[in-house]
Amino acid sequence: MTAETTVESIGALSKPQLGIAPTHEITYVVEKIKSAKLPVILLGMRASTNEVTKAVRELIADTELPVVETYQAAGAISRELEDHFFGRVGLFRNQPGDILLEEADLVISIGYDPIEYDPKFWNKLGDRTIIHLDDHQADIDHDYQPERELIGDIALTVNSIAEKLPKLVLNAKSEAVLERLRAKLSEQAEVPNRASEGVTHPLQVIRTLRSLISDDTTVTCDIGSHSIWMARCFRSYEPRRLLFSNGMQTLGVALPWAIAATLVEPGKKVVSVSGDGGFLFSSMELETAVRLNAPVVHLVWRDGTYDMVAFQQMMKYGRTSATEFGDVDLVKYAESFGAIGLRVNTPDELEGVLREALEAEGPVIIDIPIDYRDNIKLSEKLLPNQLN
Structure with missing residues (x-):
């Protein structure tokens, strides 16, 4: 245990270089988003790398797609994009982001792992149309059955979608949903005005x-x-x-x-x-x-x-x-x-x-x-x- 060793420690290893998802799948997803009434992005923990965050921010800036984060994806959306951010979801299903996922007719999950927020909570009926974009294959169960899986380098795939996807245009009903949820998100952050008796809210x-x-x-x-x-x-x-x-x-x-x-x-x-x-x-x-x-x-x-x-x-x-x-x-x-x-x-x-x-x-x-x-x-x- 105390003997000296001349063996060098293992240095940092480079991660595998993945390619972009198949072009025909990207084209399919672009058309799917364009035809959706209320498409929503669900960001997971693998969307929080610097490269993927940069790509996601550019996608949101260009398209104005609404976004929900899991707890592990916190920080992926910048200050400049807050108008398109509808909060984080996890544990208890009662947040503005949960309502948005319920209202969505298309959920594009990016870098999402089910352990972050089990699909049985946000897709209990298993009826959401889901696109799975990740460098891992989807973990399939009753409540998470993607219509398409875009597997490959996440940032490159997101960038390719952004190049092909125009700015989002929603109907009046969908816009009203987003406005209501923005108000709800703002309201729940307000500090109550009441006597505190020495304790802090x-x-x-x-x-x-x-x-x-x-x-x-x-x-x-x-x-x-x-x-x-x-x-x-x-x-x-x-x-x-x-x-x-x-x-x-x-x-x-x-x-x-x-x-x-x-x-x-x-x-x-x-x-x-x-x-x-x-x-x-x-x-x-x-x-x-x-x-x-x-x-x-x-x-x-x-x-x-x-x-x-x-x-x-x-x-x-x-x-x-x-x-x-x-x-x-x-x-x-x-x-x-x-x-x-x-x-x-x-x-x-x-x-x-x-x-x-x-x-x-x-x-x-x-x-x-x-x-x-x-x-x-x-x-x-x-x-x-x-x-x-």
Whole structure:
């Protein structure tokens, strides 16, 4: 175990070079989009590479096709294209993007993997006409049966479609659907105007944080109620800068991810977000962050419960079980590791505390007592066929 070795480590390997999808398939898809009443693009995680993001943005700019992102595709749509962005979809089927997928007569999935958001939620009846554009063959099941698969280099294929496809012209009914969903998307991002009693609403945290960081700041999210708020309402404008753990939904992932991000981009500030339950899953990694002097600002949305579990228990059983835990002084906890600990005692303190943390050296933990009164709304108003 301690012997020296002269074997060189394996260097970075180049990825396989794929060709463009077949020309006749591209022509078919172009004609299919032109004849559709409301075609919609669903962007998945493999649409979030720099090359594919560039191609997708050019396609949207030229054609004005409406777009929905999965959580993993966050940041693929730029600020300049926000008018064509209809939010992100995942977990609970009650978002403007879900409604748009329901209204669409053609869904073009680009770089989409079913583990991001199972087709049984957004295509329960299996009646959507789907075009699958990816560098992987489709994972076929009852709810995901593409009419065509365009397999090859995603960026090259998207570019070829863009060259052949004119600007989208929708009928009045489809335009009305888009206008209604734009209004709904804007409405759900509004911070409620009500007495807070010392706790801060998730939307206020999201709005304030978004205003204080650059578009190229990496933000890592743990799993919990906070991640649903972040996925739905935190706008991201560069790919792979807003990170979520779908599939396994790993509690405690945010802080280790953030530390890793500082190693990839040394000296660059990274923000991570968790609930208090998720934070305690991996909070011992504060030792690593302090030892590396990692420039991580970690926001803990504290409510003393495993809230995402709790509100789903309330939905199903009308009561909770084993979702509460004891109070932890997160400021003292951070300081015991040698990190900086800050607390937001009232909503009015939020911006000042965030600014102080972002300007500080080394790791910072921010304790934010959170107003989770609206969390039950995260899963209500389901579209009718989700649970059928």
